[in-house]
Amino acid sequence: MLPPSLIADRMRHIDSSGIRKVFDLAAGIPDPINLSIGQPDFDVPEPIKARAMRAIEKGENRYTVTQGIEALRTEVLALEKEVSGIGHESVLITSGVSGGLLLALLALINPGDAVAIADPYFVMYKHLSRLVGGRPLYVDTYPDFQLTAERLEDAGAGEAKILLLNSPCNPTGQVIPAEELERIAAWADANGVFVLTDEIYRFFSYDGPVDSIARYTDNVLLLNGFSKSHAMTGWRLGYAIGPRAVIGEMTKLQQFSFVCAPSIAQQAALCSFSLDMDTYFKAYKAKRDLLQHGLEEHFDFEKPGGAFYAFIRAPGDDGDAFVENAIRHRCLVIPGSVFSEKSSHFRVAFAADDDTIKRGTDVLCSLLRDGL
Numbered sequence: 591m592l593p594p595s596l597i598a599d600r601m602r603h604i605d606s607s608g609i610r611k612v613f614d615l616a617a618g619i620p621d622p623i624n625l626s627i628g629q630p631d632f633d634v635p636e637p638i639k640a641r642a643m644r645a646i647e648k649g650e651n652r653y654t655v656t657q658g659i660e661a662l663r664t665e666v667l668a669l670e671k672e673v674s675g676i677g678h679e680s681v682l683i684t685s686g687v688s689g690g691l692l693l694a695l696l697a698l699i700n701p702g703d704a705v706a707i708a709d710p711y712f713v714m715y716k717h718l719s720r721l722v723g724g725r726p727l728y729v730d731t732y733p734d735f736q737l738t739a740e741r742l743e744d745a746g747a748g749e750a751k752i753l754l755l756n757s758p759c760n761p762t763g764q765v766i767p768a769e770e771l772e773r774i775a776a777w778a779d780a781n782g783v784f785v786l787t788d789e790i791y792r793f794f795s796y797d798g799p800v801d802s803i804a805r806y807t808d809n810v811l812l813l814n815g816f817s818k819s820h821a822m823t824g825w826r827l828g829y830a831i832g833p834r835a836v837i838g839e840m841t842k843l844q845q846f847s848f849v850c851a852p853s854i855a856q857q858a859a860l861c862s863f864s865l866d867m868d869t870y871f872k873a874y875k876a877k878r879d880l881l882q883h884g885l886e887e888h889f890d891f892e893k894p895g896g897a898f899y900a901f902i903r904a905p906g907d908d909g910d911a912f913v914e915n916a917i918r919h920r921c922l923v924i925p926g927s928v929f930s931e932k933s934s935h936f937r938v939a940f941a942a943d944d945d946t947i948k949r950g951t952d953v954l955c956s957l958l959r960d961g962l
């Protein structure tokens with residue numbers, strides 16, 4: 591019999607019961623129509639796979655330097671200078687954006703520090719902030735899910751030590767326009783709030799390019815990775831770019847935790863920079879439109895401008911009950927309560943083949959139309 595005190599107190603700050611309940615419900619459903627998945631439905635492009643296999647055969651299987659191989663850091667920095675306009679030069683290759691997030695929060699947050707998070711939020715933000723002793727300070731963005739400097743100010747987020755920013759956003763698919771990023775940057779600078787910008791969905795953008803807050807402030811740490819843009823979710827590869835002092839502390843932590851990002855993934859990612867992924871991203875715009883057309887007659891929701899999610903108000907404002915019902919009718923979606931302090935919505939992911947999207951939207955509409 592293990593003593594109850596065996597598990598550290600900090601684990602009480604992490605609650606995965608909401609999502610576990612959905613998985614348990616879904617486990618009993620044969621042949622589900624899955625609109626719950628947060629990863630691309632395409633596979634890793636062939637040149638990346640070939641490069642990984644070559645790397646294994648050539649014996650590139652050992653630890654790399656903690657900060658990541660120099661060739662990859664150089665490529666990443668060149669890309670980010672061009673796309674995000676970030677002014678910093680220090681790069682750390684991480685085990686996915688998740689690895690970067692954990693290291694950054696450990697390096698920056700003292701117990702009791704407030705972490706400003708737009709609600710709805712990516713699940714990890716809440717739980718990792720709490721794990722490191724931080725205090726999530728939620729900025730309500732309902733009903734249009736637009737984070738603005740005004741909403742930050744109204745929520746009293748100026749007392750936060752850091753702001754976690756995610757545009758395009760999981761779970762809402764909303765994109766913060768360039769002018770608002772500029773205002774948020776000015777607000778953060780004026781309030782001494784350091785910004786962590788998670789840009790993992792940057793290239794999944796459907797109504798024009800996505801801008802980066804890194805263009806407007808130097809008080810910023812940019813996190814990005816290869817999980818979504820190149821479907822490399824299982825390869826665990828990402829990066830952080832920011833002030834030398836922050837990257838230095840994160841590198842120290844990585845040395846005593848992850849050690850380095852996977853060596854084979856680092857080698858393989860070297861060829862990603864010359865690949866044209868536009869056809870994939872265009873296909874996702876078509877999927878966004880398919881979802882929109884499939885649902886708009888029966889559901890009123892903000893059109894996603896990026897990522898591959900829509901966040902939709904459930905009938906009776908009861909996202910949990912609606913999702914249980916949808917799952918009973920074989921359509922897997924996620925209750926909004928997993929991503930929010932409210933439970934009025936549900937998340938639909940359109941990272942699926944077109945037939946699945948069509949069948950899924952049919953089921954969701956029939957639940958409303960026929961009151962199933």
Ligand SMILES: Cc1ncc(COP(=O)(O)O)c(C=O)c1O
Nearest residue numbers: 628686687688712760815817828
């Ligand atoms: C907003 C956001 N950030 C980070 C991650 C994690 O990415 P990675 O696979 O690079 O750890 C996800 C994955 O779903 C995400 O949606």
